[in-house]
Amino acid sequence: MAAAVRAQSVSKWFPLRDGESLHVLQGVDIEVEERSVAAIVGASGCGKSTLLNIIAGLIPPDRGEVFLNGVPSKSFTEWRSLTYMFQDDRLLPWRTAAQNVAFGLEAAGAPRAERRERVAETLALVGLADFAEAYPHELSGGMRSRVALARSLVTRPSILLMDEPFSKLDPSIRSQMHDEVLRVAGLMGMTIVFVTHDVEEAVVLADTVVTLKPRPGRVQETHVINLPHPRDPLSAEVAERARLLRRSLQS
Numbered sequence: 706m707a708a709a710v711r712a713q714s715v716s717k718w719f720p721l722r723d724g725e726s727l728h729v730l731q732g733v734d735i736e737v738e739e740r741s742v743a744a745i746v747g748a749s750g751c752g753k754s755t756l757l758n759i760i761a762g763l764i765p766p767d768r769g770e771v772f773l774n775g776v777p778s779k780s781f782t783e784w785r786s787l788t789y790m791f792q793d794d795r796l797l798p799w800r801t802a803a804q805n806v807a808f809g810l811e812a813a814g815a816p817r818a819e820r821r822e823r824v825a826e827t828l829a830l831v832g833l834a835d836f837a838e839a840y841p842h843e844l845s846g847g848m849r850s851r852v853a854l855a856r857s858l859v860t861r862p863s864i865l866l867m868d869e870p871f872s873k874l875d876p877s878i879r880s881q882m883h884d885e886v887l888r889v890a891g892l893m894g895m896t897i898v899f900v901t902h903d904v905e906e907a908v909v910l911a912d913t914v915v916t917l918k919p920r921p922g923r924v925q926e927t928h929v930i931n932l933p934h935p936r937d938p939l940s941a942e943v944a945e946r947a948r949l950l951r952r953s954l955q956s
């Protein structure tokens with residue numbers, strides 16, 4: 706199967722005020738197969754978000770290259786097929802759920818009728834058909850998170866990048882969102898790359914987990930998680946895989 710996301714020998718330095726530079730990533734190689742879910746885990750500051758931002762084309766690598774659907778990201782033009790979900794839901798408080806979801810389509814200049822249809826379809830997909838006219842302050846944390854997911858999905862992307870998207874949710878809602886994301890990703894045939902510091906979350910969601918070593922961030926190991934879905938976060942199998950991941954992170 707083809708790789709939807711490939712980072713090849715990616716290195717990154719950030720300039721510091723004293724003229725020195727901070728070496729954040731060193732020769733990072735990762736490969737994420739189409740329609741699979743990959744997690745990037747590692748200690749705080751090891752470069753997880755930087756790597757995701759480089760994959761997303763938000764910042765350039767200093768060395769190495771990223772390929773999206775086989776195309777070098779420098780030449781990649783299908784940016785609508787890639788979407789990013791942040792840690793905060795970043796909903797606009799003065800817009801209804803439907804208007805928040807419509808945002809990406811408006812930016813892309815989609816006609817009004819198409820927008821209306823797509824937004825309704827996507828809100829239904831995440832179980833919020835009845836809340837299209839609600840404002841963010843009228844929604845629970847879990848519902849807001851679903852609106853943010855719908856906003857990410859409305860352009861029908863093939864690649865979903867997520868940076869700790871559920872870390873602020875209560876555990877039971879986080880678990881519902883995990884099921885929701887996997888269900889929708891399966892339906893839409895999406896590839897997911899996400900960053901987390903929660904190894905249990907990585908084991909519950911991912912087909913492969915990449916562990917990063919800090920300073921500079923390097924790939925420590927790639928773990929294949931071949932447990933059947935749905936995965937119970939409290940099961941012995943998940944706990945055992947999480948233990949192996951923690952050991953890898955500490956070595």
Ligand SMILES: Nc1ncnc2c1ncn2[C@@H]1O[C@H](COP(=O)(O)OP(=O)(O)OP(=O)(O)O)[C@@H](O)[C@H]1O
Nearest residue numbers: 719720727729748749750751752753754755756902
């Ligand atoms: N724009 C920037 N300029 C300078 N330094 C930066 C910049 N962005 C990140 N850094 C530094 O790069 C390192 C890696 O940051 P990054 O946010 O990628 O790590 P992380 O693994 O995602 O951390 P966390 O889990 O705490 O979110 C940190 O030391 C951070 O301070």
